[in-house]
Each structure stands twice: as C-alpha cells, then as structure tokens.
Amino acid sequence: MENAVSYVRVSSDDQAKHGFSIDQQIANNMQFAVQNDYAILQTFKDEGRSAKNLERPGLQDMLKFCADKKNNVEAVIVWKLDRISRSVGDYTATLSPFFAQNNIQLLTVTDINGEGLDVEMMRQISMVFAERERKMTALRTKEGIRGKVALGQFPYHAPIGYENIEIKGSKYKKMVIDEENAFFVRQAYNMCLQGDSLTTITNKLYKMGFRNKHGNRHPKSSVEYMLHNIAYIGKFYYDDVLVEDTDYPPLISEATYYAVQEKLNTPSKTRQLHTKFPYNECMTCAKCGCYLTGELKVKKSKKSTREYIYYHCTGNRGGDCKKGSYIRQELIDEAFTSVLKQITIPENVHQLVIDGLKEVHKEHTKDYEMQKKSIRKRIDKIDKTLKSVFENGFNKHDETMMKNIEDWEVERKTLVLEEQEMLKATKTFFVQSNLLLNFCKDCHSAFLKGNAEQKRKIVKMVCSNFSYDGSNIVIEPNPIFKAVIKNSMHNKKLPRLDSNQQPFD
Ligand SMILES: [Zn+2]
Incomplete structure (x- = not known):
C-alpha cells in the first residue's frame, strides 16, 4: 500500500x-x-x-x-x-x-x-480547455457585471457617441445615443470610407467642433479606436465572448462598420511590413525589451543586385543597442525551424492522445449533462414563480415585489446564457484539440512552406517569448507545446557567426 x-x-x-x-x-x-x-x-x-x-x-x-x-x-x-x-x-x-x-x-x-507523453499531453490539452472554461465562467460570476451582460447591457464606460442615463427605480443605467457626439462618430466613418487618412479625419473633426469633455482636441488614437469599436453596431466583447443580443441601439450600420474595418486594415503600413518581414514585432530585444523591426538592405555590384533582410532593435526605449543588434532573417528562420522540428508527435502517441481525449470528453459531457439539468431545473422554477406572480396580479408600487421580479428576470437570462455557453464548450473541445494535434504533427513543414503571413502566425502561436540579445536567440514555447519539446527552454547559439555578416550602407 x-x-x-x-x-x-x-x-x-x-x-x-x-x-x-x-x-x-x-x-x-x-x-x-x-x-x-x-x-x-x-x-x-x-x-x-x-x-x-x-x-x-x-x-x-x-x-x-x-x-x-x-x-x-x-x-x-x-x-x-x-x-x-x-x-x-x-x-x-x-x-x-x-x-x-x-x-x-x-x-x-x-x-x-x-x-508518458500521451498522458501528459492529454492533461495539458484538458488544462487548456479548463482554463478557457474558467475565463467563460468569469463572465458569469463577476457579480453585478454578470447580470448586466446577461441583460445585454454595455458593461464598460459608454463610448463616445453614447451616454448613460439613470432609470427611475432600477439599479441599472441605460445607454442611449448622445446625438451631439454621435454626429461626429458617423462623420468619422464616412470620411474613412471616402479615403481620408486618420490624421485628416482627426483634423477635420476638430475643425467641426469635436472636443472631449474638457473642451480639448481628441487625439488621433481616440479617433482610431472609435473607428474600430464594435460597440457602434450594437455588439460588444466580454471576456472573449461576443454579446450580440444587446439592449442599446446601434449607431453605425454593420455594412459601414465592416467596410471601414476593411479600409483600415488594407493596405495599412503594418500589414505591408508583415508581408515583407514575418518577424516584425514578434521578437524582442533581450537588452531593452523593444521589438525588433525588419529592414531591407540591397547590395549592388556590377554583376548582380542582392537583397538581404535584417532585423534590429528600434531603440525606442532609449537603449543604444540598435547597432549591435542586427541579425539576418535566415538565422532567425533557422533557429525557429529547429524548435519546430522538436514539436513532433509519434503516430502511435497521436492515436493514444485522441483515444484518451475521447474518454475525457465523455466524462466531461456527463458532468455537463448534470449541470445542464440543474440549470434547467432552476430556470423552470423561476418561470413557474414568475407565471404565478403575473397570474395572481401584483401591486406595481410594491417595491420589494418589483425588485424580486427584476432579480428573477436577471437570473433567468444569466442561466440561459450559461446553458448556451456550456453547449458551445462541449462542442468545441474535441474539434479544437484535434486541430492542435494535427498542427503539432507537421508544423515544421507548414512553417517551411508558409509565406510571411503564415510564418508569422505560427511564430505567434508557438512562442510565448522570443528574443535576441545580439548573439543568442532565445525561444520560449507556449506551455501547451512544452510537453512535446524535450528541452522546454530552447537556448540557441547561433550556428555560424559569419553567416550574420553585418549590414553595409
Ligand atoms: Zn534594444
């Protein structure tokens, strides 16, 4: 024993x-x-x-x-x-x-x-989903906000163009359109559609009288935020969940909103940079913490013209490490490929993990069924109570009764939301873990075949930390990938220093 x-x-x-x-x-x-x-x-x-x-x-x-x-x-x-x-x-x-x-x-x-590897992987994958579930639960348990979100009420500060008004006899405020500022919001969207740049929009709005509550100019960043804020179409994100059934009116049509998003995203400068330099703003400078940025260097000789891509620290935080931080893109490629090569799952383990996850999933489903039943039971009970209250009639001036009714309605909506999320979670669990496993199976070749954008996505997904100190590349994979990498902290000495010849001017 x-x-x-x-x-x-x-x-x-x-x-x-x-x-x-x-x-x-x-x-x-x-x-x-x-x-x-x-x-x-x-x-x-x-x-x-x-x-x-x-x-x-x-x-x-x-x-x-x-x-x-x-x-x-x-x-x-x-x-x-x-x-x-x-x-x-x-x-x-x-x-x-x-x-x-x-x-x-x-x-x-x-x-x-x-x-063994299979059990450890299954545990980590389960943990990823347990963490996700916890984040979703956070939505339900933050007292006050939880009821608010369940009712579709905007849980943050009212965005520009809206204002909160008090409702008599209710603890909730209602968000309504503030016509004076809503005018400027709509104008900003129109200007953007007509091709005005952010700077132009900001300036034009200022001339038109757009001011913050202290009477000052709104900075370009607020205008940019305004143009991206999904709240204007009557939806909002809460803990990664998009709440679509809200209780306030939209200010912008969905067509306009998405057209503006399209406009802002393509062809923006950052986007262009990303297609050229996959590691732009992926890797940090180990000395000062700035992101490394890509730079194209062209070497011309009588016979040929060659292009080289270098990354270097921007020195934006005042460090003087820019000069010593130049690194050739090929070397980063090599270092990253060697990490990805270690992310492999043998075929038999892959099958074991899948089988194991199916078992885990079955157990989870059983728990969910139990929880769903108890949620349903509570909903039915509330419905019964409300029904009898309305059938028997009640005094509208009875404050306690009015408050009870409000509380029951909030609780009911919260429970329904919870029920829906639970359904979603069970469905996605298996699909997502399968995707993850298939990715691990050949991420290395996906990376080699990928274009800049795809490479960038893989880097962002696999790495939790990626830095360069002038001589070493340090790649720290995300926890989920650590189970399949023997040396979880991968400290890569550059293979051939001469292949990192310094840039020329
Ligand atoms: Zn630096």
Missing part, C-alpha cells in the same frame, strides 16, 4: 449552482484510494476558491506536506484535474515539475491517469 493525500476544491459557483459538494469529492477520492491500494494520509480542502491561481490555503498546505520527505507522499488524488488547477501556466510551470521532482504521481478519479 502506498501513501497518498487527497485534495478537494469547490468554487463558490460550483457549490451554489451545481450542487458539487465537497463531501462527495472526499468520498469519491477515498473510494478511488481503496480500489487502487492507496492509504490517504490527509485530506486538504479549499472551499469557495477558484483554481485560477495557486493562492489557495488548502493547496499550499498540501504542497508543503508533499515536499516534506518525512511524510513520504507517493500520490496526490483529485476528483478531476480541474480541481487542482485551471491554469495551463500554473500546471506546466509549477505543479507538474513539482510532482515530478518529488516523485509524486498526480492521480485523478475521473480523468486519465498514467505516465
């Missing part, structure tokens, strides 16, 4: 809404221990705590207990992986190495257990 500890956690939302009790987790972990011949030395609890970070007293106590060699802990048992963390970063950077170092197995009652 081996020694184990049990870790259980419920968030405030789990408890209130889905009836996940901490006692149930304790019992499940206990049963798992008995079946698998483990003795539970101690149970660590976190109640009403989110797994967004590691700052949980129960978890911290557990880690301390595990680190103490005297306790001789061989396994940590959790009901589901997301009990211990919902952050890919925490899991890959802290928890997984901690358990490995201390020779402790992390065992889950409902997810896949075992050692």
